[in-house]
Structures are given as C-alpha cells and as structure tokens.
Amino acid sequence: MIRSILGRILTATINNSTIITTTTTTTSRTLSHFAFKPDTAAVSDGDTTRMNLFQAINNALEIALVSDPKAVIFGEDVSFGGVFRCTVNLQDKFGKDRIFNTPLCEQGIVGFGIGLAAAGATAIAEIQFADYIFPAFDQIVNEAAKFRYRSGNQFDCGGLTIRTPCGAVGHGALYHSQSVESYFAHCPGLKIVIPRGPIQAKGLLLSCIRDQNPCIFFEPKILYRLAVEQVPVKDYMLPLSKAEVLVEGDDVTLIGWGTQVHVLHEVCEMARDQLNTSCELIDLATIMPWDRETVINSVKKTGRAIVAHEAPLTAGFGAEIAATLQKECFLHLEAPILRVAGYDTPFPHVFEPFYLPDKWKCLEAIRKSINY
Structure with a gap:
C-alpha cells in the first residue's frame, strides 16, 4: 500500500x-x-x-x-x-x-x-x-x-x-x-x-x-x-531483435536504447558541429536477443564504438556489446570501445543530474575516441 x-x-x-x-x-x-x-x-x-x-x-x-x-x-x-x-x-x-x-x-x-x-x-x-x-x-x-x-x-x-x-x-x-x-x-x-x-x-x-x-x-x-x-491508428507490429540505424555516419558508432537514444541523437549534432565528426546512431530496441549484425557492420565501417546506458557501468549491458565488438571487429577498430553509463552506486536523488550519462559525457567520449 x-x-x-x-x-x-x-x-x-x-x-x-x-x-x-x-x-x-x-x-x-x-x-x-x-x-x-x-x-x-x-x-x-x-x-x-x-x-x-x-x-x-x-x-x-x-x-x-x-x-x-x-x-x-x-x-x-x-x-x-x-x-x-x-x-x-x-x-x-x-x-x-x-x-x-x-x-x-x-x-x-x-x-x-x-x-x-x-x-x-x-x-x-x-x-x-x-x-x-x-x-x-x-x-x-x-x-x-x-x-x-x-x-x-x-x-x-x-x-x-x-x-x-x-x-x-x-x-x-x-x-x-x-x-x-x-x-x-x-x-x-x-x-x-x-x-x-x-x-x-x-x-x-x-x-x-x-x-x-x-x-x-x-x-x-x-x-x-x-x-x-x-x-x-491501425494494428501493427514491429520486429523484435532488430536494431535501427537512426543516423548514418562514418566516424563513430553510438549505441543506445530507450531514453538514451534521444541523448545520443543530440550528441550526433553536437559532434558534427563542434568536432566535425560524423556519428552513426543505433537504437538497439531489443536488448535480448540483440541485433549483433547491424551493430557489428556499423562498427566495421566506422572503426569506433561508444555504448551509453543509464544503468551502472559494471556488468551493464554495454559490457556485453563491448565484448562482442572486441571479438568480431578487432581488426577494424581504430580506438578502444568506450562505455558511458551510470556510476557504480545506488541511484542518487539530489545528485541525479551528475549520475546520468548526459550529452556532455557522451560528447567527451567521442572526443577521446577520435583523438585516440
């Protein structure tokens, strides 16, 4: 109650x-x-x-x-x-x-x-x-x-x-x-x-x-x-286990789901304007079973990958994505795969804005990746 x-x-x-x-x-x-x-x-x-x-x-x-x-x-x-x-x-x-x-x-x-x-x-x-x-x-x-x-x-x-x-x-x-x-x-x-x-x-x-x-x-x-x-209005269904490429790019692959997709969408524009960097944005949508093929093909093209999620960093689903990309895209990578996530703490109240993987943290990850 x-x-x-x-x-x-x-x-x-x-x-x-x-x-x-x-x-x-x-x-x-x-x-x-x-x-x-x-x-x-x-x-x-x-x-x-x-x-x-x-x-x-x-x-x-x-x-x-x-x-x-x-x-x-x-x-x-x-x-x-x-x-x-x-x-x-x-x-x-x-x-x-x-x-x-x-x-x-x-x-x-x-x-x-x-x-x-x-x-x-x-x-x-x-x-x-x-x-x-x-x-x-x-x-x-x-x-x-x-x-x-x-x-x-x-x-x-x-x-x-x-x-x-x-x-x-x-x-x-x-x-x-x-x-x-x-x-x-x-x-x-x-x-x-x-x-x-x-x-x-x-x-x-x-x-x-x-x-x-x-x-x-x-x-x-x-x-x-x-x-x-x-x-x-009609009755329609969308396929499960199918990721969607929302923005096409050549330099860095950004991967997210849920709310974080909108953060990354804005980051794509910021990276273009401030870093002259072309980002490819993927919405995973289905976490399990996830669409490995779409993500792998993108990272093979860009050579860089950043995964962002609100959950804590340790053992967050971004770790599974990073491990898969390390195995499947190793010879194509130009920089380490980066994760932008919540901290390994209980979710705070007054410090919530600092806990979240916001656009500034994601933009900084892109900067690190392209300058590696």
Whole structure:
C-alpha cells in the first residue's frame, strides 16, 4: 500500500506540467538532460493520431484485448489505469474478468501470469516499477524463462508479457529510477525490449504480446508524457531483435536504447558541429536477443564504438556489446570501445543530474575516441 501511494504521488508530480519545465534546479536539470526526437510515421501507415507514450501503450493493450479474447491484464492498480495511466478505461471497456487488480506481491503477479500463460491465456502482467521486480526474480528466471526448456517443448508460458516502467524520471531516487535490463539479459529464454517513443512502443508491445516467448517490456517512465508522436491508428507490429540505424555516419558508432537514444541523437549534432565528426546512431530496441549484425557492420565501417546506458557501468549491458565488438571487429577498430553509463552506486536523488550519462559525457567520449 505504501509503495502504491508513493507511486501515485510520483505520478501526480509528473502530471503537473509546470514541474516538468521548472520546479527545483535539480529536477529541471535532470529532465532537460535530453531533447526528445520524435519519429515520423510513413504515409503507407495510414491514419495517425497524436499520442504520448502512455497513450500509445494503452492503445496497443486495447488492440491486443480486442484481437485476442484470451488476453487479460493484471497488476497493482491497473483497474483504474495504474499509476502512469497506461491501462486507463480498459476495465470499463472489457470488464473486471479481463482487467483486474492483484495484491501487492510481485512474485505472485508473475507466478500467476506464468500459470495463466501455461494454461493457454495471453497474460499481460504489470509490475508497477522495475525497481520492485526483484521479488519476482525467481519466478521470471527460474520458472518463466526455463518452462519450455525443462519440459522438452511439451509446455511453455510463451503467452506471458511483463510490462514495467524503468529509468530516471527526474526525482525518483534509488527506488524509482533504476535501469535493470542487464539482470535479465543474463538469462536465456527471455526477450527484453525497451522502446524510445510512442510509434515504436505500440508496435513492439504488440509484437511482445503476440510472441511465443516470455517477454519483459521496459517502459522509460520519463517518456510517458514527454514523448509525443503521430502514431498510426491501425494494428501493427514491429520486429523484435532488430536494431535501427537512426543516423548514418562514418566516424563513430553510438549505441543506445530507450531514453538514451534521444541523448545520443543530440550528441550526433553536437559532434558534427563542434568536432566535425560524423556519428552513426543505433537504437538497439531489443536488448535480448540483440541485433549483433547491424551493430557489428556499423562498427566495421566506422572503426569506433561508444555504448551509453543509464544503468551502472559494471556488468551493464554495454559490457556485453563491448565484448562482442572486441571479438568480431578487432581488426577494424581504430580506438578502444568506450562505455558511458551510470556510476557504480545506488541511484542518487539530489545528485541525479551528475549520475546520468548526459550529452556532455557522451560528447567527451567521442572526443577521446577520435583523438585516440
């Protein structure tokens, strides 16, 4: 209950538009550490409507419920919309049998979802904050990820999708700001996805829900309202395990996911203007299984690579990328692979702006790389 109340307070703070633009110096600096770069839908995508990230997720969930009568959504407070409003109005449309609250017990939420999926349902579980997914770690890693393997493919829980907000929000501190994707990337049997904006989030979430493997869908909470795009109205899916080259360049490859993609997008422009350097920007999107081919081909072209993520440096997923590139691109490298990440400390509160891998830290990494 206390955790739920704290979540509602945090949501109320985010909903206040004045806080997003001003408030205290620390919060303002944190929320302005990146400039959101919207995607544009193709003409072939048909009609679009203006949505922020949480509305795009809500739209994807509604489509999943309409198209699949076996789909159900459950978690703490989802019946009224959840603390970030991602499930708002869904219970009114689809009833209490398909959208319902659970006790405050992450282990129970995921365990229940595994059972539902094993019985043939499409289970969409919400963990209120990624920081509180750890009580469910055993269920996710030792049960969901191994279900198909240990039964020799006789049974599976591939219909399970776990949604959860992640990352820095400006004032979340140590229990509401963590990026925990690398904990689960170590575990075979899971798919892990992190979108950068509304268009991508809708398509990737529908792909996760319909994929026949358990998926964890991390939603950067700072983007819920700051990220706004013209999102296609239709039902569409985007491929999992496919990275996207957002900016083409020749000198340095920049690799990120989620919120960090927007930081790196601005860094590409800064590097061009201040360092006369052409950067190639890749959004990994799927953390596991990740698109090695796209990243490797880019680094073979540029000869340099920088990975940036909000999670701590040690054993962050950037380490896996760096190790792979060292092996596959060794003869093409002109400089060591660099990582720009959070520090190996608990996520701080008042020092959050200094903890984050902002554009200045990333630009300095580019400077080091090209001058090596």
